[in-house]
Amino acid sequence: MDLTLLLLSIASVVTTIIAVVLLVVVLRRLGRHRRELSALKSESAARAEAHENPDDGEDAEAADRLRRIAVVLNPSKFEGTDDFRRRISEVVERVEGAEVEFYETTIDDPGRGQTQRAVADGADLVMAAGGDGTVRMVASVLAGTDTRMGIIPSGTGNLLARNVDIPLEDPAAAMVAALTGTDHQVDVGWLRYGDSPAAAQSAPKQIFLVIAGFGADAEMIGYTDPRMKKRIGWVAYVFGGVRTILGRSVDVVVELPDRTRHAHKARTVLLGNVGKLPGGFVLMPDATIDNGRLEVVVAGWRGAAGFSQVATQVINPKLVPKVGPKLSTMERYLTTGIRVTTAKAQPVQLDGDTDIEATHLIATVDPGVLRLRVPESTEPSRA
Numbered sequence: 244m245d246l247t248l249l250l251l252s253i254a255s256v257v258t259t260i261i262a263v264v265l266l267v268v269v270l271r272r273l274g275r276h277r278r279e280l281s282a283l284k285s286e287s288a289a290r291a292e293a294h295e296n297p298d299d300g301e302d303a304e305a306a307d308r309l310r311r312i313a314v315v316l317n318p319s320k321f322e323g324t325d326d327f328r329r330r331i332s333e334v335v336e337r338v339e340g341a342e343v344e345f346y347e348t349t350i351d352d353p354g355r356g357q358t359q360r361a362v363a364d365g366a367d368l369v370m371a372a373g374g375d376g377t378v379r380m381v382a383s384v385l386a387g388t389d390t391r392m393g394i395i396p397s398g399t400g401n402l403l404a405r406n407v408d409i410p411l412e413d414p415a416a417a418m419v420a421a422l423t424g425t426d427h428q429v430d431v432g433w434l435r436y437g438d439s440p441a442a443a444q445s446a447p448k449q450i451f452l453v454i455a456g457f458g459a460d461a462e463m464i465g466y467t468d469p470r471m472k473k474r475i476g477w478v479a480y481v482f483g484g485v486r487t488i489l490g491r492s493v494d495v496v497v498e499l500p501d502r503t504r505h506a507h508k509a510r511t512v513l514l515g516n517v518g519k520l521p522g523g524f525v526l527m528p529d530a531t532i533d534n535g536r537l538e539v540v541v542a543g544w545r546g547a548a549g550f551s552q553v554a555t556q557v558i559n560p561k562l563v564p565k566v567g568p569k570l571s572t573m574e575r576y577l578t579t580g581i582r583v584t585t586a587k588a589q590p591v592q593l594d595g596d597t598d599i600e601a602t603h604l605i606a607t608v609d610p611g612v613l614r615l616r617v618p619e620s621t622e623p624s625r626a
Contacts, residue, residue, distance in 0.1 A: 354380025
């Protein structure tokens with residue numbers, strides 16, 4: 244009987260999550276269509292004004308003109324790279340009249356070397372064309388430089404692109420958004436990890452732009468079937484997450500810059516530079532891309548019922564269990580840095596990339612070091 248109730252609880256949680264996800268997807272698409280119409284109206288008005296006052300701003304426009312554009316292309320993320328190159332080249336020629344060069348990633352070099360070559364070749368805008376991994380590699384080179392970065396998203400997560408309203412399913416539209424968009428100085432997060440304090444302290448920094456995670460969220464990503472991701476997109480993570488519901492919480496200690504230490508029983512620790520998830524869920528409302536802070540969420544739960552309490556708070560942070568047993572915990576911190584320690588090694592993910600385990604994490608944020616091209620209508624500080 245207990246097993247039957249448990250299975251029914253899990254089925255109920257999964258069904259509820261999927262229903263909410265589908266509803267949010269519909270609402271998000273309606274909202275996107277409204278924003279696109281608004282952007283078209285604004286662009287038409289701007290062109291009319293420019294026609295009436297042709298001399299206004301000509302000098303500033305010439306000084307800011309893009310002359311050489313590089314596209315760091317992950318060929319595994321696009322079907323028909325020749326067609327992709329042709330479409331992007333046509334858009335650049337038609338809209339900007341700039342040179343465009345393509346640099347394909349490889350298994351051995353997923354984007355860093357190509358970005359370095361693009362910068363050396365004089366690119367003033369480097370487009371990351373691929374998934375979140377490609378975006379991370381390009382950003383790791385451009386952070387701290389004056390070279391602009393844009394995104395042509397492809398893949399399942401596309402987390403940064405979602406958070407700054409870059410078109411997700413149309414490479415040409417994403418290229419237009421970069422060419423006609425505005426520059427915004429955004430924060431990046433850095434993570435070091437290891438199996439001891441000394442190992443984490445001496446480890447090389449790894450960049451993350453949206454969310455790094457420790458525990459159940461990394462397990463969920465690891466459990467998700469790649470074939471299912473290709474068929475149904477990010478919703479596949481919901482099914483991958485079912486296997487993480489019944490895991491055990493572990494002892495976790497977080498240390499803040501003021502040297503205070505806080506002990507928790509947790510299934511996951513999330514470090515957010517931006518808090519919006521696929522489907523429009525806002526996991527971290529205080530994580531914005533330009534506030535110089537990370538929002539940290541430490542969550543623990545017991546069984547399917549406890550997980551349902553956490554999921555409810557993710558959907559609506561104001562909702563907390565008021566009746567029945569409290570089977571979950573969720574603590575939040577807004578900080579410039581954090582150290583996380585646990586006695587048992589946990590899987591780690593950075594913007595959806597996961598293939599490592601660690602017992603010690605050190606996270607920091609670099610304020611405003613990445614010059615990101617975002618659509619003109621985007622307000623990154625609210626992302």
